[in-house]
Amino acid sequence: MPGESPDASPLILAVKAGNIDLIDVLLSMGYSVNETLPIGHLKTPLHVAAALGSIEVTEKLIRAGAKVNIVVDGESALHSACRNGHLEMVMALFRRGALPHFPNKTTTPLHIAATAGHASVSALLLLNEMDPNTLDQEGFTPAHLGARHGDLGDAEMIKFLISRGATPNIADSEAHPPSMLHSRCRNSNRRLAQTLLSAGAKPGSEELEVLRHAIRSRNMDIIHLLLDNSMDPNCREQDEYLNRPSPLEVACRAGDTVLVRIMLDHGGDPHKPVIEYRSVPQEDSIYTEVKLEPVSLVYISAKDGRRTGGTSVGVCGSRGKENMMLEAAVL
Numbered sequence: 001m002p003g004e005s006p007d008a009s010p011l012i013l014a015v016k017a018g019n020i021d022l023i024d025v026l027l028s029m030g031y032s033v034n035e036t037l038p039i040g041h042l043k044t045p046l047h048v049a050a051a052l053g054s055i056e057v058t059e060k061l062i063r064a065g066a067k068v069n070i071v072v073d074g075e076s077a078l079h080s081a082c083r084n085g086h087l088e089m090v091m092a093l094f095r096r097g098a099l100p101h102f103p104n105k106t107t108t109p110l111h112i113a114a115t116a117g118h119a120s121v122s123a124l125l126l127l128n129e130m131d132p133n134t135l136d137q138e139g140f141t142p143a144h145l146g147a148r149h150g151d152l153g154d155a156e157m158i159k160f161l162i163s164r165g166a167t168p169n170i171a172d173s174e175a176h177p178p179s180m181l182h183s184r185c186r187n188s189n190r191r192l193a194q195t196l197l198s199a200g201a202k203p204g205s206e207e208l209e210v211l212r213h214a215i216r217s218r219n220m221d222i223i224h225l226l227l228d229n230s231m232d233p234n235c236r237e238q239d240e241y242l243n244r245p246s247p248l249e250v251a252c253r254a255g256d257t258v259l260v261r262i263m264l265d266h267g268g269d270p271h272k273p274v275i276e277y278r279s280v281p282q283e284d285s286i287y288t289e290v291k292l293e294p295v296s297l298v299y300i301s302a303k304d305g306r307r308t309g310g311t312s313v314g315v316c317g318s319r320g321k322e323n324m325m326l327e328a329a330v331l
Contacts, residue, residue, distance in 0.1 A: 009037050015045045015061070018054050023061070033064045036072050043080070044070060050077035050093065053086035058093070068096050074106060082109040082125070085118040090125070100130040107136045114142035114161065123160060132166035141166060158196065168196050193222070197229050208235055208247070215250045215259055223262065233268040246272075 011031040014022040027033060034044055046066040049057040058077075062068060069076055078098045081089040090109075094100075100109065110130045113121040122142070126132060133141050143158055143166040162168060211231055214222040227233065233247040248268040251259035264270065 009035065011035065011045055012037055012048055015048050015054070015057055016052065018052075018057055020056065020060055023057065023064075027064055033061055033066045034070060044072055044077075046070070046077045047072065047075070047080045050086070050089055051080035051084055053081070053084065053089045055089060055092050058089065059096075062096050068093060069099050076109075078109045079107075079112055082113040082118065082121050083116060085113070085116060085121055087118075087120050087124060090121055094124075094128060100125055100128045108134050108142070110134070110142040111136050111140070111145055115145040119160065126161075126164045132161050132164050143168070193225055197225070209244075211247050212245070212250050215247055215256075216254065218256070218259070223259075227262065227266040231266075233263040233266050234272050 009031075011023065011026045011033075014026055033046075036044055043051075044066070046058065046061050046068070049061055069078075076098070078090065078093050078100070081093060090098075108130065110122060110125045110132065111134075113125060132143060135141060136145075143161040158166075208231065211223065211226045213219075214226070231247070233251075236244050236246045236249075245253065246268075248260070248263040248270070251263050251268075260268075
């Protein structure tokens with residue numbers, strides 16, 4: 001019978017060793033083929049065999065009564081096989097009745113395969129009618145995770161996922177995960193970002209923040225990629241209390257003539273009114289002191305919590321860069 005320590009289960013050790021004869025002996029002694037043991041995280045012998053890619057052991061366990069679709073700690077044996085890219089094991093589990101579909105808001109085998117960059121396994125799962133737009137607990141699709149964690153070599157896999165119906169702009173109304181495009185731009189993966197844009201991904205508010213970051217870090221690849229795909233250099237998010245600068249304003253504040261020229265070439269309007277300051281209203285104070293990026297201190301009326309006015313030209317002038325906009329205009 002099993003010993004006191006679940007981590008030292010003889011059946012698990014026999015499965016890991018691939019010892020079919022010992023597995024037979026242990027099962028005849030009363031060890032449960034579906035016992036659940038905390039090996040790293042909760043697993044059954046079948047989970048372990050699938051993770052190792054041991055088809056012979058897997059077949060033995062299933063013949064002995066192992067439940068192919070048992071879910072332990074949110075994962076089935078199919079999840080385990082997909083995580084390690086065992087294509088033949090995935091095929092064997094499907095032959096034995098493994099189900100590709102799971103309840104909503106769970107991490108599916110396709111999420112795992114896409115995250116790990118296993119394109120062949122992902123293709124097999126999709127051929128078995130797994131939905132490429134299924135959302136996990138955090139609101140991510142498999143393509144989201146592939147784009148988020150992948151490297152340059154995963155552009156083809158993302159193309160394949162999109163060709164099988166993955167939607168590049170899908171978002172969960174509750175979780176609001178970063179978009180696939182945001183993840184790749186943030187990581188300066190131009191190739192994969194271009195793949196997503198070509199597939200119909202639309203730059204939005206998240207990418208606007210990425211563009212501001214790219215301007216501050218002078219990442220020309222991402223700057224040109226986003227601007228060439230219709231990102232507006234005059235655009236900014238607005239809410240009740242917060243008004244972030246537009247990309248053109250960021251370039252002006254950086255004092256970078258080349259960047260300002262790029263913004264102007266892509267439709268930047270140096271005379272468009274801007275909202276430079278931000279503050280949170282304080283009922284017990286007539287004025288609120290606010291730090292204006294990057295160094296200036298201004299006083300803002302707490303009546304409405306913000307002050308409007310000025311242009312990008314004014315932003316340049318307030319930082320001692322009165323000639324910068326003119327210089328950019330004649331480059």
